Amino acid sequence: MTLPKTNEFVFLPKYRVWRHLTYWSCHIVIWAIFWIVTGSGYSFPRQVFSMIVWTPVFIFFGYPLVYGAIPRLLLQGKVWQFLLVGVCWAIAGLFINGCYRYYVYVPLQQYLELDHIYTQKTLMPLPSSYLCMTTAVATPMVIRFFKLWTIKQRDLMLAQQERITAQLQLLKAQVHPHFLFNTLNNIYAFALENSPKTPQMILKLSSLLSYMLYDCREEKVLLEKEVDIMKNYIDLEKERYGEKLDISVNIEGDIQDQFITPLLILPFLENAFKHGTSEQLEKPWMSIDIVVKDQQLKCKVVNSKNQYVPFHENGVGINNVRKRLELLYMDRHELKLKDEGEFFVVSLLLNLKEHNVSSRAIPGDHFIKHKYENPVSVG
Numbered sequence: 001m002t003l004p005k006t007n008e009f010v011f012l013p014k015y016r017v018w019r020h021l022t023y024w025s026c027h028i029v030i031w032a033i034f035w036i037v038t039g040s041g042y043s044f045p046r047q048v049f050s051m052i053v054w055t056p057v058f059i060f061f062g063y064p065l066v067y068g069a070i071p072r073l074l075l076q077g078k079v080w081q082f083l084l085v086g087v088c089w090a091i092a093g094l095f096i097n098g099c100y101r102y103y104v105y106v107p108l109q110q111y112l113e114l115d116h117i118y119t120q121k122t123l124m125p126l127p128s129s130y131l132c133m134t135t136a137v138a139t140p141m142v143i144r145f146f147k148l149w150t151i152k153q154r155d156l157m158l159a160q161q162e163r164i165t166a167q168l169q170l171l172k173a174q175v176h177p178h179f180l181f182n183t184l185n186n187i188y189a190f191a192l193e194n195s196p197k198t199p200q201m202i203l204k205l206s207s208l209l210s211y212m213l214y215d216c217r218e219e220k221v222l223l224e225k226e227v228d229i230m231k232n233y234i235d236l237e238k239e240r241y242g243e244k245l246d247i248s249v250n251i252e253g254d255i256q257d258q259f260i261t262p263l264l265i266l267p268f269l270e271n272a273f274k275h276g277t278s279e280q281l282e283k284p285w286m287s288i289d290i291v292v293k294d295q296q297l298k299c300k301v302v303n304s305k306n307q308y309v310p311f312h313e314n315g316v317g318i319n320n321v322r323k324r325l326e327l328l329y330m331d332r333h334e335l336k337l338k339d340e341g342e343f344f345v346v347s348l349l350l351n352l353k354e355h356n357v358s359s360r361a362i363p364g365d366h367f368i369k370h371k372y373e374n375p376v377s378v379g
Helices: 006-011 013-037 044-072 079-111 127-192 198-213 223-244 266-275 316-328 353-361
Strands: 246-252 285-293 296-304 333-339 343-351
Touching (some): 044 079, 198 223, 223 246, 266 316
Antiparallel strands (some): 285 296, 296 343
8 A cells, every 4th residue: 555645644635534543543652651651550551541531532622622713713813712712611621521530431440340440529630631631632733723824825825826827927918919019010011012021021920929829828938949039020120121220149158958938038129129229210220149158148138229219118018028027037137227328228137047947847837736625624
């Protein structure tokens, strides 16, 4: 028989009975040893027998707190109500313990004709017996609290991840129409002139569409493919500007086997063409540098611009990239935008290390999913 993994044994409902049997077996053995060590005078079998006889009252006393007060009061933030219930139940436990000893435990020993029977003449419990009972309750209460707290934290994390996933999908949905709109405008202009370059441009647009429709569904893509798509986009724009545009593209380092979030660099190029190059009266120019070293990507996009036209940082593309960087790269990126009057500079520094490790270790995985069914009712 294959033993269950620790997290499965702790959380899955199908192991609930085994969890309870394991706990009470350990409780009986530990307390039996404890009473022998403290000099009770009884043998180990006799102590085990006594603990087994007391177990039903331990369960009766403890489970209302474990399965009632903790999830309905303590974990709901009703601390004072929980403490009040705990104090009242502890006082009731004195009566429960005394009655059980007087009416069940002592008569059962007499019936079995056991020796060294402590004859109780009142309903007041023995301090040692009450200590054992309260300990039997306190331990599962602590276990139950941390177990439910862990489940609650996991659910909060899952909810947060699902929210981030929804935000990212919305941001991608915003990127696609905005990006395609500008590209289709370029092809439309060539089609009006019956340019022989139109079919080649449509082919390159086709690769862009394929990338957006299929590759962009993934959380991460090969940097090499992102660069290829970037080159296709540049080629489309170069056809639009012809000899008027002076553009240089420099790529250094090993871009193979590196992963990046899709459509992260393209919006900067789109912004450079739309708000920089297209608004300049004289001959426009653009410089694109991508360097990968020590699993760090440095991307620098510099484009000439009309110095009398101020840069607006609230564009759809730039805001989109900022939000995606904050969600996916958090403290692993640095983005700088600087308007120098006659030219504009975008500098992006990305740490690809964690992205690359996760891509190899968990291919196709996006976010943690619920592994355990019905977690709140777990015993």
